[in-house]
Amino acid sequence: xxxxxxxxxxxxxxxxxxxxxxxxxxxxxxxxxxxxxxxxxxxxxxxxxxxxxxxxxxxxxxxxxxxxxxxxxxxxxxxxxxxxxxxxxxxxxxxxxxxxxxxxxxxxxxxxxxxxxxxxxxxxxxxxxxxxxxxxxxxxxxxxxxxxxxxxxxxxxxxxxxxxxxxxx
Amino acid sequence: xxxxxxxxxxxxxxxxxxxxxxxxxxxxxxxxxxxxxxxxxxxxxxxxxxxxxxxxxxxxxxxxxxxxxxxxxxxxxxxxxxxxxxxxxxxxxxxxxxxxxxxxxxxxxxxxxxxxxxxxxxxxxxxxxxxxxxxxxxxxxxxxxxxxxxxxxxxxxxxxxxxxxxxxx
Numbered sequence: 001x002x003x004x005x006x007x008x009x010x011x012x013x014x015x016x017x018x019x020x021x022x023x024x025x026x027x028x029x030x031x032x033x034x035x036x037x038x039x040x041x042x043x044x045x046x047x048x049x050x051x052x053x054x055x056x057x058x059x060x061x062x063x064x065x066x067x068x069x070x071x072x073x074x075x076x077x078x079x080x081x082x083x084x085x086x087x088x089x090x091x092x093x094x095x096x097x098x099x100x101x102x103x104x105x106x107x108x109x110x111x112x113x114x115x116x117x118x119x120x121x122x123x124x125x126x127x128x129x130x131x132x133x134x135x136x137x138x139x140x141x142x143x144x145x146x147x148x149x150x151x152x153x154x155x156x157x158x159x160x161x162x163x164x165x166x167x168x169x
Numbered sequence: 170x171x172x173x174x175x176x177x178x179x180x181x182x183x184x185x186x187x188x189x190x191x192x193x194x195x196x197x198x199x200x201x202x203x204x205x206x207x208x209x210x211x212x213x214x215x216x217x218x219x220x221x222x223x224x225x226x227x228x229x230x231x232x233x234x235x236x237x238x239x240x241x242x243x244x245x246x247x248x249x250x251x252x253x254x255x256x257x258x259x260x261x262x263x264x265x266x267x268x269x270x271x272x273x274x275x276x277x278x279x280x281x282x283x284x285x286x287x288x289x290x291x292x293x294x295x296x297x298x299x300x301x302x303x304x305x306x307x308x309x310x311x312x313x314x315x316x317x318x319x320x321x322x323x324x325x326x327x328x329x330x331x332x333x334x335x336x337x338x
Contacts, residue, residue, distance in 0.1 A: 001277040003170055004198045004270050029173045031327045033269065034284050040327060045334045052336055088289055096265030097284075100202065101173050104273065108170040115203050115266075120257055133338045158200045158209060165214045167221055169302045 003107040006155050010112025011066045013147025017048075018072045022109050026074065026146075029105040033097035036090035041082035042098050045075040045132055052131060056143060059127025063116040063143060070145035074102060075128065078119070080137040092119065095141040102144055112149035115142055172276040175324050179281025180235045182316025186217075187241045191278050195243065195315075198274040202266035205259035210251035211267050214244040214301055221300060225312060228296025232285040232312060239314035243271060244297065247288070249306040261288065264310040271313055281318035284311055 027044055035041060047053055048071065056075075057067040067073060076099050078091035099115055106113035118124045118140045128140035196213055204210060216222055217240065225244075226236040236242060245268050247260035268284055275282035287293045287309045297309035 001170055001172055001274070004274060005201050007201065007203075009203060027333055028326075028328045031329060031332065032174050032176065032325075034176075034178060034272065036286055040329075040332075043332050043334065045337065047336055049336045085290075090286065092261055093265045093286065096262045097269040100266040100269045101273075103203065104270075105170070105173060117205055117259065117262065121254075131337075135338065138338065156201075157197075159197045160200060160209075163200065163209075163212050164196055165212065167216055167218045168214065168300075169304065169307065 003104045007103055007107040008153040008156060009114040010149045010151060010153070011114050012150040013069050013071065013112055014150045016071065016148045018111065018146050022111065023072065025109065026102050026105050029101040030076070030098040033094065033101045035094035035097065037084045039082050039084045039090070039094065041079050041091040041094045043077040043079050043138055045077065047073045047075060055131050056128065059131065060116060060118065060124050060143065063145060066114055066116065066145035070147045072146045074144045074146065075132060075140055076142045076144065077134065078139040078141050080139065092141070099142045099144065106146060110148070111146055113144050113146050115144060118142055172273045176272055176276040177322040177325060178283040179318045179320060179322070180283055181319040182238050182240065182281060183319045185240065185317045187280065187315050191280065192241065194278065195271050195274050198270040199245070199267040202263065202270045204263035204266065206253045208251050208253045208259070208263065210248050210260040210263045212246040212248050212307060214246065216242045216244060224300050225297065228300065229285060229287065229293050229312065232314065235283055235285065235314035239316045241315045243313045243315065244301060244309055245311045245313065246303065247308040247310050249308065261310070268311045268313065275315060280315055282313050282315050284313060287311055
C-alpha cells in the first residue's frame with residue numbers, strides 16, 4: 001500500500017468530471033472511518049454546481065485557486081445530534097478521520113484532492129452554513145476540492161525521528 | 170487498496186511483540202498525514218514497558234482490556250508549540266489524521282489496533298500527562314494499543330446514502 005506515503009495536496013485539476021462511481025467509493029471509505037463510540041457523527045455534501053463552488057471560494061479565500069477549476073468538492077460536516085458525549089467535540093475527530101480516508105482513497109483512485117479547513121474559523125463556518133443551507137446542528141468541517149490531477153508531486157518524506165519518544169517524554 | 174474498508178477495531182492480541190521495523194513504518198505513515206499549514210503539530214510516544222501500559226489502563230479504564238495484553242501502544246500527542254493558528258485547535262485535526270494513518274497502516278501490516286480517545290476528557294489527559302511526564306505544551310490525544318491480532322472481524326459496511334447530500338442541505 002503506497003497511498004499514504006504518496007498522497008500530496010493536489011490543487012490543480014484537469015477539465016474532466018469526477019465520476020459518480022468514484023464519489024461513491026470516496027464516501028464509502030469516509031464512512032468506514034472509526035468514530036468515538038461508533039457514533040458516525042458525519043454528513044457529506046457533494047458539490048458540483050459551478051456557482052456554489054465559486055461561492056465557497058469567496059467565503060474561504062484559501063480555497064480559491066483549487067475550487068476555481070475543481071469539477072467537484074466534498075464538504076464534510078459534523079452532525080451534533082449524533083454525538084454521544086455531548087459538548088466534548090469528538091465529532092471533530094470523527095470528521096478528521098473521514099476526511100483523511102477520502103484523501104487516501106482519492107490517491108488510490110488517481111484523483112487529486114486537498115483538505116481545506118473550515119472549522120473552527122468562524123467566518124468560514126458561517127459562510128458555508130449560509131451557502132449550503134445547513135441547519136443549526138450541522139457544522140461544516142472541511143471542504144475537499146477534487147479532480148483529475150493537473151500537477152504531479154513527488155512523495156514528501158516528513159519522517160522525523162526526533163518526534164518519537166520511548167515509553168515516556 | 171482494501172485497508173480502509175477492511176480495518177476494524179482489534180482489541181485482542183497474541184503474545185508476540187510488534188517489531189521496531191513495523192513501528193517505524195507506522196510512524197512514517199503517521200507523519201505523512203496532512204496538517205494545517207503543514208504545521209505537523211504531533212509527537213509520538215511508543216510504549217512497550219508493561220508497567221506503563223498497565224498504568225495507562227488504570228487512568229483510561231476503557232482501554233483496560235486492550236492494554237492488558239497489547240505488546241505495545243503508540244500515544245499520539247499534540248505539540249502546541251507547533252501551532253500556527255494559536256488557540257484554534259487545529260492540532261486536534263492533525264493528530265486525528267496521524268492516528269487514522271496509523272490504523273490503516275496497521276491493517277496493511279497485518280497488525281491489530283484500536284483508537285482509544287484521550288483528549289478532551291480531562292481526567293484521561295491529566296493521567297497520561299503524569300504517567301508519561303509530558304511538558305505543559307504536549308497534550309496526550311489518543312492511545313493506540315497494537316499487536317498481532319487474536320481476533321478476526323469481517324469488514325463492517327457503514328455506507329449510508331442518507332448521509333450524502335447534493336449541492337446543499
